[in-house]
Amino acid sequence: MNVKQNLWVRLLDRTIFYGLIVVIAFTAIPYGTVEPWSHAVFESAIFFLALLWVVHGFLSGSWGLVNLNLFYPLLALIALAILQSLSWSTIDVAGMKVQHAISADPFESRVFALRLSGLTMAGILALRFTNTRARLGTLVHAIVLAAVISAIFGILRQTMQHQQGFLLSALQVDGGFAQFINRNHFAFLVEAAMGLLIGIALLREDRSEGLLVYLSAILLLWVALVMSRSRGGLLAVTVEVICAASLFVHSRYRRRTQSKGSIGWRRPVVATGVTMIAVIAISIAGLVWLGGDQLTTGVETASIEIGRVNQAHEGTRRSDIWRATWQMARAHPFAGAGLGGYWAEVPVYHDASGLQTPQQAHNDYLELLASGGIIGAAIFVWFVVSLIGVGRRAAQNYSNFQRAAALGAVLGIVGIGVHSLVEFGLHITINSLVFMSLLSILSLERFDQRAATQAHRTGTFK
Numbered sequence: 001m002n003v004k005q006n007l008w009v010r011l012l013d014r015t016i017f018y019g020l021i022v023v024i025a026f027t028a029i030p031y032g033t034v035e036p037w038s039h040a041v042f043e044s045a046i047f048f049l050a051l052l053w054v055v056h057g058f059l060s061g062s063w064g065l066v067n068l069n070l071f072y073p074l075l076a077l078i079a080l081a082i083l084q085s086l087s088w089s090t091i092d093v094a095g096m097k098v099q100h101a102i103s104a105d106p107f108e109s110r111v112f113a114l115r116l117s118g119l120t121m122a123g124i125l126a127l128r129f130t131n132t133r134a135r136l137g138t139l140v141h142a143i144v145l146a147a148v149i150s151a152i153f154g155i156l157r158q159t160m161q162h163q164q165g166f167l168l169s170a171l172q173v174d175g176g177f178a179q180f181i182n183r184n185h186f187a188f189l190v191e192a193a194m195g196l197l198i199g200i201a202l203l204r205e206d207r208s209e210g211l212l213v214y215l216s217a218i219l220l221l222w223v224a225l226v227m228s229r230s231r232g233g234l235l236a237v238t239v240e241v242i243c244a245a246s247l248f249v250h251s252r253y254r255r256r257t258q259s260k261g262s263i264g265w266r267r268p269v270v271a272t273g274v275t276m277i278a279v280i281a282i283s284i285a286g287l288v289w290l291g292g293d294q295l296t297t298g299v300e301t302a303s304i305e306i307g308r309v310n311q312a313h314e315g316t317r318r319s320d321i322w323r324a325t326w327q328m329a330r331a332h333p334f335a336g337a338g339l340g341g342y343w344a345e346v347p348v349y350h351d352a353s354g355l356q357t358p359q360q361a362h363n364d365y366l367e368l369l370a371s372g373g374i375i376g377a378a379i380f381v382w383f384v385v386s387l388i389g390v391g392r393r394a395a396q397n398y399s400n401f402q403r404a405a406a407l408g409a410v411l412g413i414v415g416i417g418v419h420s421l422v423e424f425g426l427h428i429t430i431n432s433l434v435f436m437s438l439l440s441i442l443s444l445e446r447f448d449q450r451a452a453t454q455a456h457r458t459g460t461f462k
Contacts, residue, residue: 005059013316014431016049017129021142023049024433028146028189030167032180032324033429037443039056042429043118044229050121053128069390070439073383076118078113080375081339082288103338120428121438127443130285133401139441140196143434147193148217151224154178154186158227177228180428187233188425190221191415192434194237195245197221198244204277205400226262232422244411316361318422323351325361329370346432362425367424387442388414394442402447409438 023045027033027250033042045121057063083104103109154177157166161173168179177183201214225233327349337345343359350358361367368376394406411437416426423430 005229009056009060012052012059013129016052016056016125017135017138019045019049019052020125020129023122024142024396024430024437027144027429028150029167029434030177031168032185032431034181038194039115039429042116042433044116045337045404046118046122049125053125061205062204064131065124066445067127067388067390067443068124070443071120071124071385073379074116074123076382077111077339077372077376078116078120080335080372080379081109081113081116084335084338084341085113085380087378091450101338102335104341105338106341108344111341119432122433123440126437126440130444131447133447136405136413136441138442139437140200140408144193144196144217144431145225145436146434147189150178150180151191154224155227156356174183174304176226177230183228184232184419184423185425185428186228187225187230187236187273188416188419188423188428188431189289191419192235192412192431193238193439194218194221195240195412195438196405196408196412198240198411200401200404202244203247203407204276204404234418236255239418240415242413243414246409247407291391308351321346321350321358321362322366324358325366325370329366329373332370332373333387334373334375336369336371336376339371339376342367342371360427362423364420364424364426394444397446398431399446402444404445406442409441410415412438412441 020144023042027042030038032041035171081103085101087101087104087106101109126139130136153167157171157178160166161171165171170181171179175181177186180186197214197218201211201218222237225237324346325342328342328346331349332345340409342361343357347357347360363369365380368380372379391406391410394405394410398406413435416431419425426435
């Protein structure tokens with residue numbers, strides 16, 4: 001590689017990485033990117049960066065990809081959506097041509113495939129170009145900063161908004177939180193950032209650097225989450241804290257075992273139990289102290305919302321939607337009703353007045369089963385198995401900041417996974433993009449090994 005080519009490779013390398021950081025920042029602004037025009041801008045930006053990667057790969061002679069285990073299931077899900085959208089015949093119904101396809105809405109299945117392709121590409125780009133400790137720090141802090149700024153905006157909006165629109169025209173009084181139309185969508189962003197913050201603040205070997213700043217950010221996000229009154233978000237973050245406490249105790253036990261030899265099994269078990277009890281007590285106390293009256297309404301309506309209690313708008317409760325989704329899954333067991341086609345098929349099974357037809361299942365796992373069938377469920381199991389394997393590898397092989405960031409990514413993924421039991425926050429682009437970034441952080445090679453691998457490929461040893 002001559003000097004000019006090397007200059008272009010470095011320029012493209014920086015442009016792609018920092019371009020991705022800019023995309024993360026701007027994707028968070030317009031309601032988390034939910035409107036068609038913002039979807040189009042996001043996808044155009046990602047595929048443009050992918051095009052630059054193609055040029056970079058040809059110039060450098062290396063694509064630099066090693067561990068795509070977490071992204072293969074996503075590619076399989078894209079292939080499934082495309083397969084579901086294919087039509088094999090056309091019939092005439094009342095003068096209209098109707099296509100036969102697996103999906104109840106072939107067009108939306110193709111849209112689903114396109115959007116997931118953009119998100120997956122964003123995750124692969126983050127994996128490829130987060131190739132130094134400094135860039136990992138930039139990616140982690142970009143996610144945290146997006147959540148912190150959103151939290152500050154949410155707190156200001158909660159206290160200052162008195163009429164329709166607060167910088168963004170669609171924001172209603174007492175509707176949503178921060179820049180999100182749905183308060184639970186804000187909680188998904190917080191869960192990812194909170195996991196990373198806990199990881200780099202409390203699970204790092206050297207916790208002195210920036211500890212007060214990280215703890216302040218954690219407190220700010222917690223206050224904003226409580227103000228948002230997202231019950232699922234509070235539950236998810238509580239689970240993250242409990243998991244973090246267990247990881248902390250296990251890490252301390254492992255270091256002491258390595259330095260002093262075996263010290264028995266009772267001490268770590270007792271320590272883990274005591275830590276979990278303390279964390280639960282502190283979490284409950286925090287809810288009572290910070291929540292106050294803001295959580296009262298949410299707690300009182302939880303049993304009504306999930307349980308089988310008559311309401312004025314019959315069929316709008318989660319239990320009704322889940323029951324309809326389960327019936328839909330049973331009617332389409334093998335290949336599902338179509339990824340992206342849930343909204344078109346569920347009215348057949350949703351026993352309600354029709355005034356409020358669900359667009360999502362409020363349970364991403366159940367929706368995946370209904371939309372993707374056994375094939376979609378198998379892909380999800382593949383993803384979970386890969387996630388466990390990659391997480392174990394990261395915990396065992398990474399060190400210092402990289403290990404802390406990886407453990408934080410695990411915590412964020414766990415929190416998002418818990419919240420996805422009752423919500424659909426991953427349907428929002430910024431949350432999906434951040435989730436892909438967590439997968440990338442977890443899939444990175446050790447930076448010292450990556451440098452050696454790249455040097456071996458290019459023949460430039462130092």
